[in-house]
Amino acid sequence: AQTVTQSQPEMSVQEAETVTLSCTYDTSESDYYLFWYKQPPSRQMILVIRQEAYKQQNATENRFSVNFQKAAKSFSLKISDSQLGDAAMYFCAYRSGYSGGGADGLTFGKGTHLIIQP
Amino acid sequence: NAGVTQTPKFQVLKTGQSMTLQCAQDMNHEYMSWYRQDPGMGLRLIHYSVGAGITDQGEVPNGYNVSRSTTEDFPLRLLSAAPSQTSVYFCASSKFWTGGPYEQYFGPGTRLTVT
Numbered sequence: 132a133q134t135v136t137q138s139q140p141e142m143s144v145q146e147a148e149t150v151t152l153s154c155t156y157d158t159s160e161s162d163y164y165l166f167w168y169k170q171p172p173s174r175q176m177i178l179v180i181r182q183e184a185y186k187q188q189n190a191t192e193n194r195f196s197v198n199f200q201k202a203a204k205s206f207s208l209k210i211s212d213s214q215l216g217d218a219a220m221y222f223c224a225y226r227s228g229y230s231g232g233g234a235d236g237l238t239f240g241k242g243t244h245l246i247i248q249p
Numbered sequence: 250n251a252g253v254t255q256t257p258k259f260q261v262l263k264t265g266q267s268m269t270l271q272c273a274q275d276m277n278h279e280y281m282s283w284y285r286q287d288p289g290m291g292l293r294l295i296h297y298s299v300g301a302g303i304t305d306q307g308e309v310p311n312g313y314n315v316s317r318s319t320t321e322d323f324p325l326r327l328l329s330a331a332p333s334q335t336s337v338y339f340c341a342s343s344k345f346w347t348g349g350p351y352e353q354y355f356g357p358g359t360r361l362t363v364t
Contacts, residue, residue: 135291176292176339176355222291236282236307236341237353239291 133158133225137240144213145248151198152208152243154223162228165199165206166237171219179221182206184228210245218247250275255340255356262330262363270325270359272340280343281323282353285309285336292339298323330363337361 134157144150156165167179182190182199190197194211210217224237256271274281279300284292294307298317312334314326323342327334340356
């Protein structure tokens, strides 16, 4: 079974600064997908960014980018120019790339609570 | 499109009571699933369905039943509520997994308290 570990229960950053959230995972599969989800106080789960394991290029979505190190099984999220609206819980998640395994849904880490200091 | 909807948003049950959490999606997604979120934990998969009439267990299925009679609806039944089932429940849907990184769309969640 796959596991996802987020080692930082809480992070704090000054507004407009850059912050990096860590995620490591353990899997024996070679085909998989990784995601970062944001959960603000409203509780809604919002997809921030996704990465296909077969792509070497790191995914980027505006101020959000990832550092995907497949050999190290690391998938960190970098938020540039932090804004007050970025304050939330952030979850790293894994999904199998195999037809049957993908039906097992997402495996989540325990989350990192991101605080933005004005 | 309304996306994924869940009812109710909040619910309080007494131990031993039963209830059904409703989930519906209007995106014609084949795949639907239920997760629970406990404090300090990420979401954990309870049950999932890859199409009408097809369901299977996830990581934490005990105490829950599901059925999928239509593509749109995927209710979650608590048979005899226990305090350990106090949690926030999320329903999610996506295109069925055929090799692409399909996004899972989440409902707003149901906060359930069992006393």
